[in-house]
Amino acid sequence: MIGPKRLLNGLSRQIKVYGSNVNILKTPTEFRDTLLKLSSEVKERSRISTLYIGTGDTEHGVVNNLVSSVKKHGCDVSLMIDRYRGTRDGGIILKDLRRMGLVHLYQAPYWSRVRYNKPGIIGELLGVHHMKYYLFDDNVIISGANMSDIYFDKRQDRYFLIKSKQLADYICFFHSLHSTCAKVWDVGNYGRSHWLGKGNLNIASTTAGNFTCNTSIEKDTTLRDLGPSDGDTFIYPIFQMPCFSVHQIDEALDLLLNTADSNQNFTLSSGYFNPSKRLLDSLKHTKAQVDIIIPSNEANGFYKGASLKGLVPDMYNLSAMRTLQKCPNVNIFQYSRDDWSYHAKGLWSNNLTILGSSNFNQRSSSRDTEFSVAIVTDNDELKDSLLAERDSLRLHSGDLQKCYRSISAVGFPIMSQFL
Structure with a gap:
């Protein structure tokens, strides 16, 4: 039997953390309360990636916390949601962050071939931006849950809260590359796909291949020290x-x-x-x-x-x-x-x-x-x-x-x- 560390080392980068810094959240309400708490305490950076953001009180609370952190602390905030699923409700809850240019819409490149640009369920058939992570300073929640009220009550999911500067740095670096290939949400120019023309698509393809292969990241030297040497996880x-x-x-x-x-x-x-x-x-x-x-x-x-x-x-x-x-x-x-x-x-x-x-x-x-x-x-x-x-x-x-x-x-x- 080949050990999982040996198998996975050949597939992806290894980031070491202390097991004591990995907290498994057990319930939807614990997930909700943690989002509210961490977003209210963020001082330097936040990255959120999700399929969509709902319109309930919790979602309003998190978004308002991020808006306040930008205004008070100059916090570096970026959100990425799916272009079609994320805009079904018009994105009213995100209007303040949108004005700051902090919301990115990701569209699967397939649709650029048929020039389909309308929000709604049809746009989701050929693929959506489905990544879910919630990062506040050096705290990262990895989950399969979207940031929506139906995920905060009686909907069983998984949520790991990991405190690690190296993991947070890594996700911020990836987020910056991925969001570059997305479109800043400009409602007045919604109809234009960010994949029109081959330039963005070629750049994104090269970036994805280079970033996900198991090689050193040359552009950001802080990502070479991937965790404490005595990390047990x-x-x-x-x-x-x-x-x-x-x-x-x-x-x-x-x-x-x-x-x-x-x-x-x-x-x-x-x-x-x-x-x-x-x-x-x-x-x-x-x-x-x-x-x-x-x-x-x-x-x-x-x-x-x-x-x-x-x-x-x-x-x-x-x-x-x-x-x-x-x-x-x-x-x-x-x-x-x-x-x-x-x-x-x-x-x-x-x-x-x-x-x-x-x-x-x-x-x-x-x-x-x-x-x-x-x-x-x-x-x-x-x-x-x-x-x-x-x-x-x-x-x-x-x-x-x-x-x-x-x-x-x-x-x-x-x-x-x-x-």
Whole structure:
């Protein structure tokens, strides 16, 4: 068996931290309260990347805190959201930050070919900016949750608060490169894509390739000292930018699953489980036992959705049936909890976890931009916390292996491309 540190070292940069500086937030309300607290205390810098920002009281509170920090302390603030999903409500809540030129809209390059520029759900079909991180000075929250009120109550997700200047520096550097390839939100010029012309696209492609490969970063010398030498926890940032042929999250799963032996166990979780062919092949051939947690129909974010959205939970269940039929070492568990929805995604195995925005599905593999981190720890307390986090999700999950194995898988090749 090859250790995860050795595998991941060849894929991504290694950032060392102390395990005592990694705090697993357990509930949506703890996530909410932490966002409010950290945004009210920020003095130097903040970077937020999310699919969209909601319009509730918490979102207003965080945005107002950032506006105040800019005015009082000259704080360096930058937000990046998806061009289509992030502008459904007109972005009223962000108007003050927009006036300061601090909000960037990221559009998947695919749309530039057809010149589609209107906000709304159609613009989201070919890919969205799906990265989620919330940075305040040297504190970084890595999560799969968006900054919206539905994620602050009864919606199960994952949230790690990591205190590390080196990780914060790294994310700020990446954010600056990525936001350069986005468009500053200028409502008067919304109709013009930032990908028009080949210049930006070529620059972005080169930047993405150089930044995500495992080489030294020459432009910023502060990023060469990636954490304390005696750090006991190792963080590996991994990206997915399919339009630029960057598939580090897919590659990490391939490495971990395909090199595992029969003594290993993995738990994988996804709010929207529809594995790509690549992941399905890894699940089919891995020697390890893999338990997968998915939402029940009632816990799916599309449950009782209007029109065709109401069919989405059943489509994901068909995907689960297909996976069980083809993968002998896989069990599937369905999360069900009164009035709760399920949005947690990640991977656990012994002292390893992966968390972030990726649902490990077809969309994540082929269309959306994603950011996750793999964490390997030698800190005993953090190891126990990782297992406790996994077990808390399993506590509300029932085993569906027996009933699904007896059902023939149903194909949905066209619909699956948009899930």
